[in-house]
Each structure stands twice: as structure tokens, then as C-alpha cells.
Amino acid sequence: MGAVAFDYIIVGAGSAGCVLANRLSANGKHSVLLLEAGRNDRSLLVQIPVCWTQVAYHDDFNWGYAAEAEASTANRRMAWPRGKVIGGSSSINGMIHVRGHRDDFNAWRDAGCEGWDWDGVLPYFERSECHAGENHAGPALNIRDIEHSEAGDLFLASCKAYGLAALDDFNQGEQEGAGYYKCAIANGRRQSTSVCYLKPAQKRANLEMLSGALCERIIFAGTRATGVRVNRGGEQFTYGANCEVIIAAGAVNSPQLLQLSGVGPLDLLQRHGIAPVHALQGVGRNLKDHLGTMVGYQIEAVPAIYHDMKPLGLVKQLYRYMRHRSGLLSMPATQVGGFYRSSDSRQRPDIQLYFLPVSGARDENNQNQIDKDPSVTGMILHLLPESAGTVMIKSVKPDEAPAINTNYLATEYDRDAQLQGFKKLREIFRQKPIADHCKVELRPGKHIQSDDEILDFVRCEATTGYHPVGTCKMGVDDQAVVDTALRVRGCQGLRVVDASIMPDIVAGNTNAATVMIAEKASDMILADAR
Template identity: 40%
Template sequence: MTEAPSQQQYDFIIVGAGSAGCVLAERLTRSGRHRVLLLEAGGSDRKFWIKLPVGYAVTFARAALNWGDHAAPDVALNGRSIYWPRGRVVGGSSSINAMAYVRGLPHDFDDWARAGAEGWNWTKARDTYQALETHSDGTGDGPVWVQDLSDQMHPFSDRFLQAAQEAGLGTAKDMNAEGAEGLSHYRSTVRGGMRWSSADAFLRPALRRPNLTLLTRAEVQGLDLEGARVVGLQYTRGGQRCTARAGEVILSAGAINSPQLLQLSGIGPADLLREHGIEVRHNLPQVGEGLQDHLAISWQFHAREQTLNAVLGTLSGRLRAGAAYALTRRGPLSVPVNQIGGFVRSGADAQAPNLQLFCNPASYEITPKGKVVMDRQQGYLLSAQPCRPTSRGRIRIRSADPRERPLIEANSLATPEDRGMAVRASRVLQRLAETPALKAVTSGCKTKGFADIEDEALLEAFRARASTVYHPTCTCRMGEGPQDSVVDGRLRVHGLAGLRVVDASAFPNITSGNTNAPTMMLAARAADLILQDSS
């Protein structure tokens, strides 16, 4: 971290040291020719609970590390206001997420290209992933460590793989392999028994370079424009208001904060800006529109044999696991709780995998405020999310005050397709739960009668209990022009010079799985485009 004067000039200013911003900071400073300022609203990620893989059960709700947003009451989810945690710390959400490394399915990215994001098809995405990754089997030489932790996963997890075979879902060696389908061991961004965030992979090496300045606890207030060009921004830090200028400003603040900053700066839907007394500097109606997220339904079961609850659900178990971890950096505390999962088809009529499953050898509850409460008795969890929802919501500022969090309107289950997939998701879990492999070790479902629930009741259960999987995307999406998007295929904001958006908000459509890996991939490709345009 470097102290900065009240006015500064840079080649690039990056807003947000998260999954995307850390990638950009490393790549844009590598040649030594460009001065880069990286602004992060949160503080340091050098904290025990961040580095400990199972520690996200704590950071998930810790106010010091988290924006702590809640979506607006969602009519389709029985009026519930769902907790939407997003990282407010170096590393962003890659410092508080569940560490699942999931590329997504090839057609996700071909769909991006068809949506107007020229140059973002699967071939380009695959090549970028391969350059980014190092796998624990020794393949690859990129900065992102992708760990196979199957040798440390709880023995109960093998039950899920056996059940997948019995249910006709199949298994795969690695869900990230091209064409893979079925359940497998999740790959994780864990290295040496500790979280390996975007900050670890990209930012730490970059901070050794004199041409990168990282400022934490720096809250951006708005962008500065001269005509149709963004020339810098205003931020506050330590009670001081500062101005920074640059040849280009890059918003990597995430799918909630990036559209908020644009709207606060007078870039967005004109009617919304006028409503809050903000001068319309650039009418761009799609800013904040198009929000997509994954919703998952979880069903939990009581187990007859030992699960992770024996370790994490008791003080003595946690103490034993802690001692083992301190000595070896291995064991239950070094493995994220999402252990088995993958992409499956909801039925024989599905043309491609359209559900992602999560199978955890533990049962627990998450309170409305985000606290994770582990069951004391043995149990496990089966969860399914429809991969490609068609409903879209939006992000809108509530006022002209940057300190006020924006309105998140998820607009869940707004289409017949999404309501149908909600039912099909639970149908697949019913099938899995009824396999001999799981019935042999199950004493019952925590929700009585789960095996016999019919479609209408399954949809009502989804409305009552489903929740976000914390994958907000698409609120500044790529596309052909301002009529359908916010940025072009090179991540430049339509109609403005000197401004790009590079984070998950730029996804044209949500990918089929977890969004951290695609966000890093997007940032790596974007950095190459930025450097091409600046040469």
C-alpha cells in the first residue's frame, strides 16, 4: 500500500481489487511502461479466516470484509429479502467465496459471441483458461492454482459419486474437462492448505513493481468527465477527498458496484438519474439492467454414518481438526465444504447439461443475516441450481449519495422456463436421494415426505427456501450497441472514451456454473485488449 498525493496522474486507474481487478493490475504493470492505480474500498486480506479454506463460513457474514447487501423483497420468493454477500477486501469476492474453480460449459461462451460479444467464443475462452491455470497434477504453468483435493475429502463424499452412477447421472474425472458431464470432485483455488485468491495469484507479484500503487480503504465517489471522455475520478480515503486522473478508467467493482458508480456519475438511464437529481452526462439505458444470478434449492438429510458434522459441528471435533491443520495444513479445515458436484441434465429432453449439483457431506443452516450454523447430528446436503436462468433483474441507485447501497431487484422466476426448471431441479435431487447408495446411510430428510412431493409443492418449496448462489452478473453486459448493452466486445462503454467495465457485470449471459473462474478469464482477455488499444 502506498500513500498518494491529493492529485495524481496515471495511465490506468482500476476500481476494485477483486477477482478481475487483481488480474488487470498484474497484466497492465508487467511491461513496466504503464503507471497503474488500484483502488480498493476494503482493507487487507491477510486474515486467518480468509486464508483458512473452511473460514468462509465466518467471512460470509463478517461486516469488515463484506458489503453485506440484501436484495429487495422478491415476490417470487415469498417476499423474502435474500442476503447477497460481496467481498469488500483485497481479493474481493475471491477472498470470501467457496473457492470452487469452475470454467463453465463451452456453449456459455459461444452464446456470448452470439449475443454480440465479438471474440468471446469458447475457443478464445479455453485458450485463456489454459494460460491462467496450474493444476495440482503438474500440468500448466499459470498463476491460478487449481487443486484436486479428493484425497482429503470426507469419506462420505464417495457416496455421492456412487449415487450419481445409480441415478444415471454419471461421473466425470474433472468437471472442467471439455465435454465432461456428471458428478466429480470439485476443483478448488486452494494451495498449500490455504485459499489461493486472485490477490494471491496476481496482485502479490505485481505489488513488487514500482509502477503499481494500491490504495485500500479508498471509496470512489464518482467519475470525472470532459465531454464524452472520462478523464479520472474522485475518491475519499482517511477523510480526505482526492482526485486521480488517467488515460483510462477501468471499473472492476463487481456486478452491483460497477453499475452503481456509473449511475452516480451521470451515466445510465436518464429518468433514473433525473429522479435522484443527478446531471445526465451520458444517457445509457442498459446500465444496471439485465441482472442474472443462480438460484439453488437445497434439501438436507440425517445420516446414519459419520459426516463432517462430527468434526465441524462440535467443539472437540473442531479442536482436533485445528491441531491437525496447524501441523500439516491438511485435513477437514483445508477442504471447502462443497466437495462433490457437477453438470447434469434435468431429463432426457435436455440438449445439454442444464443443472449444477452441489453435494456436501455436512448439514447446516444459514440465517437471514448470513451466519452459518452447523448441525450437531450427522447429516448431508444435496443442492441443485438451474444453470442458465432466463429471468433478468436490475441494479438501481436509491439516491445520489455514494454511501447508500443500491437497490437489488433480482426478479426471480419471472419466466415459465425458470419456474419449470425450479421443479426439475428438485426432481433430480429426489432421484439422487432415492438411490441405494444414499438410502443405505440416510435416516430421513429434514423435510418430511421429500421423496413424494409433487410438482406444485416442489415449486412452492423453491419459492419458500431457494436462495442465491452468489453469482450476480450481466448488469453492464457486452453487446452490439447501447440499445441492448453497456460495453462493446472490447469492454469499452458505448459512446464514451477512456472508460471500460471489466468484471462479471460485463457477462452478456450468466455462465452455467460458479462465476469466479470466468471473471478472471474475462479480465485476462480484457487486459490483452486494453494493451493492444494503448500501443
């Protein structure tokens, strides 16, 4: 008896996969199988926004990856959370919605990716977003304004005093300035692609969803993808694809699956005894991420999360959430922030700024430990890194994590951008009115002053921005893995649709751009099916 067959098999029910599942099944003409290695997303930890700090590092919802120890980050095995749950990383992220700068996408076009410039992608951003008060046709992320706070207002006033202009919306192609972010939260609940795209489509007869299903390899006939082999509950199943297999497993798992299936660097395949289907040197290379560094300050005479965590404060916040779906429990990863240049020589902002009314650190078990005094955090992300890393399999075992070599801070520019961005962050905290309330620097502390001391602090304490991209990059050069229609080069019936196809990282939180990619890809896939 032959394998059960579907027109389209989507590997990964994450930020991109849920979008694809909805769009490809919408006309009722095509049968679609959506595979997710993780569990369902019904837990309140997933749905209540403030719980993202717990769920992102929770074994039930996270692949549990760690980057390889490297000298550039003080030989730490930095935790690298990626979503292993329906909705993928859109179910565990901080819910900040930033499209990126127009020049990000124009640079993609200039590198040979025709149709992916700002004007080409803007309609898909707009299609993927439903803002308050809009009469939006079709599925989309529900995007809302973030609730204002006294601490946030004070920090923005200091950003203005420093010279950052007020900006109401970071999503119109230009970013320089400071303001409140937009977020993927509505009615006090996380708005993941599972909630906004998959759930409205789940009752369709032509869409089948399987969770707890680890795709072990793509099945090929020559260089044509014809199906997948899946492990579910320790039992192996084979599913056939009449039209295409679409890998949407993310910047870590997508290159891993290609390599396990015989598509990747020839020397890597040979080293692991994998029969090559098609040698593609770029699979697993070009890994980019935003490296983030934080400062923490005590805050006086201003409400902070510290006060909300006291017994009376918690009662008040629970009431606010239950009654109004507002307050602490509805809060995303940050409230306010902005974009600025690490140096006047930069043509556009290369630093993203976060501010949040709490401070603390993670212990050795990745559990949040809030500071014992009222405190706040400022964080910078370097947005345009030159350094690129790799994701490469360690063995032929599908359930063994690949080696993630981040190669952070490998260039002088990357180190200088972190250094100068950090200095400017400190300078913002020296501006009134926030300076009147934040007089004691908790971390790294006022004793850290020289350039060498600051860079050493960055190496020891900087963390992932949770934005890995680029490991199956789109393009026309010899490192490109997919073409501009996201078809895997040298193969047939196989595409990659997720953050891994970005030729270079976008200047902002990457989930919005990933959803856009899936929206645009769905149109291309359906056009090819006509």
C-alpha cells in the same frame, strides 16, 4: 495543483481488478492505481478455506447487500454477499473452480461478441490456471483437486446408480456427469486473485494500491473519462487517468458507479438529478444469478462434519491442518457434485449439483447453525435462468446500497427447472448406497411432495448462488453497455472489466470466468496502448 495522475486507474481490487493490476504493470511502462473500498485480506478467516461461511457474511469483508423483497421469493430481503476486501469476492467465495460450458461462450459469439467463443477464451482460462505439477509461466490461480471423503464417494456412487456418468474434470467444455470438483486452494490456503496476482506485483514501483478508498464517481471531460473522485477516511481525493479508467467493481458496484457518474438509463439519471454524460439504457439491467435450493438428510454410520466439530474431532482436525494442511479446515464450499438436465428436452445440463457432509441453516443474523445430528446437504443451482433483474441507484449517495431486484423465478421455465431439478436431487438420495445411510429428510421434509408445495418451499428457502453477472453486458444490441473490447459505448477512456460484462450467465461458478475476462481484457488494453 493538479490531481495526481496515473496511466490506468482500476476501480475495484477484486477477482478482475487484481488480475488487471498485475498484467498492466508487468512491463514497467505504465503507472497503475488500484483502488479498493474494502480492507486488507490478511485475516485468517479469509485465508483458511473452511471459514468462508463466516467471512462471506462478516461485516468486515462484505458489502452487506440484500435483494429487494419480491413475491417470487416470499417477500424476503435475501442476503447478497459481495466481497468488500482486497481480492473482492475471490476472498470470500466457496473456492470452487468451474469454467462453464463451451456453449456458454459460443452463445456470446452468436450474439455478436466476436472473439469470445470457447476457442477464443480457452487460452485465457489456461493462462489463468496453474495445476499441481505444472511448470506455469507467470501469475495464475493455483487450482487443485479436492480431498476425497467417504460420504462424497457414497454420494457419487448413488449419482452413478441414478444414471450420471463419472466425470473427472468439469472444465473441458462439457459438464454432464458427477465427480469431485477442482478448487482454488493450495497448501491449505485460499488462492484468491489477491494472493495469486496482486501480491507478486505489489513491490513494483509503477503500481500503487489504496485500500479503504471508495470511488464516488468517474470524472469526465465531455464523454472522455479523465479521472476519479475517491473518498478515503472521510477525505476526498481526485486522481487523473492519462489513458483509461477501468471499472472492475463487480455486478452490483460497477453499474452503480456508472449511474452515479452520469452513464445509465436517462430516466433514472433525471429522477436523481444527475447530469447525463451518456444515456445507456442497459446499465444495471440484465442481472442474472443462479438460484439455489437445498435438501438436508440425517446420515448414519458415515463420518460427517458433525463428528469433526466434537472436541476430540476438532483436535484431530487442527492437527491435520497444522501438520498436513489437509482435513476440515482446508475444505471448500463443497467436495463433490455434478451437472444434469432438469428435463430430457434440454440440450445440455441446466442444473448444477453440490453435496457436502454437513447440514444446517442460517439464523436471522446470517450465522451458521449446524444441525444437532450428523447430516449432509444436497443443493441444486439453476444454471441457465431466463429471468433477469436490475441494479439501480436509490439516491446520489455513493455509500448507499443500490436497489437489487433479482426477479427470480419470473418465467415458467425457471420455475419448472427448479421444480424438476429438485425432484431429481431427491431421487439421487433414494439410490443406494447413499439411501442406506440417509433415511430421514430434515429439510424440507417428506411432507413436502406436491409441485405446489415444492415451489412454495423454493420461494421461501432458496438462496443466491453468489454468482451475479450481466449488469454492464457486452454486445451489439441496444441494451449493450460495452463493446467486445469492453469499452463503454459512447464514452472514451473507459472500460468495464468484471462479471458484469457477461452477456449471459455461465453454467458454473463465475469466478473462473471473471478471471478469464480480466486476462483477455489485459491483452486488449495493452494492445491499444502500443
